[in-house]
Amino acid sequence: MQKSYSRLLGIIGKPNTGKSTFFSAATLAPAEIANYPFTTIKPNRGVGYVRTPCVHEEFQVKDNPRNSICSDGVRLVPIELIDVAGIVPGAWEGRGLGNQFLDELRRADALIHIVDASGGTDCEGRLCRPGEHDPLEDVQFLEHEITMWMLTIIKKDWAKLSRTAEAESKELYAMLEDRLSGLGIKRNHIYEATKKTALNPDKPTNWSEEDVLKFVNALRSISKPMLIVANKMDLPSAKTNIEKLKKLNYTVIPCSAEAELALRRAAEKQLIDYKAGDCNFKILRQDKLSASQIKALETIREKVLLENGSTGVQDAINWAYFKLLDMITVYPVEDLEHLADHNGRVLPDVYLVPHGTTAHQFAYLIHTELGEGFIYAVDARYRKRIGEDAILKDRDVLSIVSTKKRA
Ligand SMILES: Nc1nc2c(ncn2[C@@H]2O[C@H](COP(=O)(O)OP(=O)(O)OP(=O)(O)O)[C@@H](O)[C@H]2O)c(=O)[nH]1
Ligand SMILES: [Mg+2]
Numbered sequence: 258m259q260k261s262y263s264r265l266l267g268i269i270g271k272p273n274t275g276k277s278t279f280f281s282a283a284t285l286a287p288a289e290i291a292n293y294p295f296t297t298i299k300p301n302r303g304v305g306y307v308r309t310p311c312v313h314e315e316f317q318v319k320d321n322p323r324n325s326i327c328s329d330g331v332r333l334v335p336i337e338l339i340d341v342a343g344i345v346p347g348a349w350e351g352r353g354l355g356n357q358f359l360d361e362l363r364r365a366d367a368l369i370h371i372v373d374a375s376g377g378t379d380c381e382g383r384l385c386r387p388g389e390h391d392p393l394e395d396v397q398f399l400e401h402e403i404t405m406w407m408l409t410i411i412k413k414d415w416a417k418l419s420r421t422a423e424a425e426s427k428e429l430y431a432m433l434e435d436r437l438s439g440l441g442i443k444r445n446h447i448y449e450a451t452k453k454t455a456l457n458p459d460k461p462t463n464w465s466e467e468d469v470l471k472f473v474n475a476l477r478s479i480s481k482p483m484l485i486v487a488n489k490m491d492l493p494s495a496k497t498n499i500e501k502l503k504k505l506n507y508t509v510i511p512c513s514a515e516a517e518l519a520l521r522r523a524a525e526k527q528l529i530d531y532k533a534g535d536c537n538f539k540i541l542r543q544d545k546l547s548a549s550q551i552k553a554l555e556t557i558r559e560k561v562l563l564e565n566g567s568t569g570v571q572d573a574i575n576w577a578y579f580k581l582l583d584m585i586t587v588y589p590v591e592d593l594e595h596l597a598d599h600n601g602r603v604l605p606d607v608y609l610v611p612h613g614t615t616a617h618q619f620a621y622l623i624h625t626e627l628g629e630g631f632i633y634a635v636d637a638r639y640r641k642r643i644g645e646d647a648i649l650k651d652r653d654v655l656s657i658v659s660t661k662k663r664a
Contacts, residue, residue, distance in 0.1 A: 586610075
């Protein structure tokens with residue numbers, strides 16, 4: 258399958274919260290899962306999916322996807338996930354598995370913070386009495402760890418960098434971008450963080466220690482936007498904690514990664530009819546399930562799906578892509594009449610692109626030549642020509658007319 262993803266989601270949190278369970282449920286890739294801290298040492302990378310209603314029903318055609326999957330009107334677009342080792346307080350200074358895990362997050366564009374909402378694991382992930390630990394603490398410490406990690410990198414040569422920027426009238430944004438590009442931090446992130454903190458980019462030598470910390474904190478939340486997955490919602494002690502977590506300044510998605518993993522595995526074996534993100538499932542092969550398996554599935558139906566509307570895993574991935582990263586889906590086609598590519602494949606591909614992408618930029622994304630020879634695009638829904646600067650919308654179907662064809 259041709260890849261269309263370009264962003265990386267990092268699954269993070271303290272040890273033993275269910276990160277690898279979430280990863281495995283989302284990707285169906287094997288990952289070690291156990292109820293003690295630091296089960297994961299080396300990161301797991303795998304392919305999960307963003308879920309979106311496919312346009313084929315609206316256009317009343319039968320599609321033939323290539324870079325994605327279409328099932329019962331649902332398009333699943335591949336995206337990449339990384340599950341890293343647990344983070345403990347002081348990790349930025351080398352505690353636990355230390356900085357190594359943080360380095361794995363350099364390329365992550367958004368973070369899914371898995372919190373044990375049942376409060377059954379302490380701040381280092383060791384088992385404790387359910388409800389004993391306050392998961393609000395986990396949110397604060399994790400922010401702190403990432404900020405301190407970034408701060409250490411910036412502070413290494415901050416004095417020199419800020420002096421040079423002023424003495425040589427070099428733009429601070431460009432210098433910082435150069436310094437931080439390895440962390441996946443872009444110029445616009447730096448620009449936004451200075452604006453948000455109202456610090457003067459022309460006088461960085463005047464920034465106090467506190468200013469620099471404030472700046473890095475802003476830079477963290479802008480360059481690595483995060484949502485909270487309140488995992489283990491199937492446990493009774495999670496309820497009050499989820500309400501508490503929802504008061505924070507984050508999107509909080511109640512979740513049972515364990516339930517999703519059980520459903521996805523049963524669906525993979527065609528024992529049940531279930532797609533990631535569904536609000537219910539249907540048992541297909543009662544004869545192949547034991548009484549205890551049926552009971553477990555029915556408990557998931559009652560305690561997770563009917564109570565919460567879904568297991569939360571797919572909601573978290575979708576939220577990360579569509580809200581945190583502000584992406585949209587766009588379907589390119591060559592033959593407008595049949596909504597097909599040159600091989601006659603109907604609605605073959607769907608691309609995830611950032612909101613604000615223009616028709617011309619989109620052409621470049623598909624293929625350089627298509628961008629270079631761009632004349633105009635046609636919006637298949639309204640049969641209307643659109644120019645190079647037209648901003649694309651979610652679920653647009655576009656045909657690009659270019660003087661150059663794909664090689
Ligand atoms: N009740 C319940 N238990 C869960 C859920 N998700 C994960 N667990 C359990 O939590 C424990 C830890 O799961 P892992 O996925 O290994 O956690 P992790 O965060 O990757 O742990 P480390 O790799 O050690 O940092 C296991 O015993 C899982 O079965 C859930 O949704 N509900
Ligand atoms: Mg793990």
